[in-house]
Amino acid sequence: MNEKMTIAIVYGSTRQGRFCDTIVNWTLTELWAESGVRVILIDPLQLKGPAENAAVSEAALEVKIGEADAFIVVTPEYNHGYPAALKELIDSCYEPWHAKPVGFISYGGVSGGLRAVEQLRQVFAELHAVTLRDSVSFANAWAQFDEAGNLFKPAEAKAALTVMLRRLKWWARALKAARVENAYGEVAA
Numbered sequence: 487m488n489e490k491m492t493i494a495i496v497y498g499s500t501r502q503g504r505f506c507d508t509i510v511n512w513t514l515t516e517l518w519a520e521s522g523v524r525v526i527l528i529d530p531l532q533l534k535g536p537a538e539n540a541a542v543s544e545a546a547l548e549v550k551i552g553e554a555d556a557f558i559v560v561t562p563e564y565n566h567g568y569p570a571a572l573k574e575l576i577d578s579c580y581e582p583w584h585a586k587p588v589g590f591i592s593y594g595g596v597s598g599g600l601r602a603v604e605q606l607r608q609v610f611a612e613l614h615a616v617t618l619r620d621s622v623s624f625a626n627a628w629a630q631f632d633e634a635g636n637l638f639k640p641a642e643a644k645a646a647l648t649v650m651l652r653r654l655k656w657w658a659r660a661l662k663a664a665r666v667e668n669a670y671g672e673v674a675a
């Protein structure tokens with residue numbers, strides 16, 4: 487199986503002026519050099535806009551989620567949980583999440599968004615997705631990046647991302663092979 491693996495980065499915030507862009511951009515820069523990987527972006531902002539476009543947007547998102555072999559969800563923490571916009575995106579489809587790995591990059595105040603991540607594990611279990619133990623977390627995130635979006639001290643986050651990425655790719659390869667051999671939907675049909 488030599489074709490490229492598709493990793494989807496999922497934005498967790500739709501807030502105007504969201505810090506999510508800074509974290510996603512850092513992630514993209516880090517993934518740039520990864521060989522054998524194609525990166526796509528999935529943004530819940532796509533679900534916003536005129537009502538008549540909503541169905542089209544939802545269908546387009548479902549196609550993107552279906553294309554992905556693995557996900558990296560970039561989530562802030564809102565009132566000790568994850569944003570409603572992220573839940574709306576996750577709930578917009580069902581089967582395209584099945585039997586795929588999900589890694590997390592979280593950010594926020596002192597907790598670094600970890601409470602949002604723990605809640606998301608419950609949600610993704612219901613979608614038959616596999617969440618990774620290893621994650622990347624930015625506590626007081628806004629103090630860790632300069633104006634250009636570069637980390638003042640990049641080593642720790644880079645090391646955490648490397649571990650998460652290696653395990654994400656391992657799961658993505660394993661689950662893709664398993665899905666090809668035996669469609670997940672037929673396992674317990």
Ligand SMILES: Cc1cc2nc3c(=O)[nH]c(=O)nc-3n(C[C@H](O)[C@H](O)[C@H](O)COP(=O)(O)O)c2cc1C
Nearest residue numbers: 499501504505506562563564565566593594595596
């Ligand atoms: C409604 C709201 C609730 C928040 N609640 C928390 C919280 O419970 N814990 C925390 O660490 N940060 C909290 N924050 C701070 C956010 O983590 C921080 O503003 C972050 O930048 C939000 O991500 P965004 O800018 O990408 O939307 C909250 C922010 C908002 C807007």
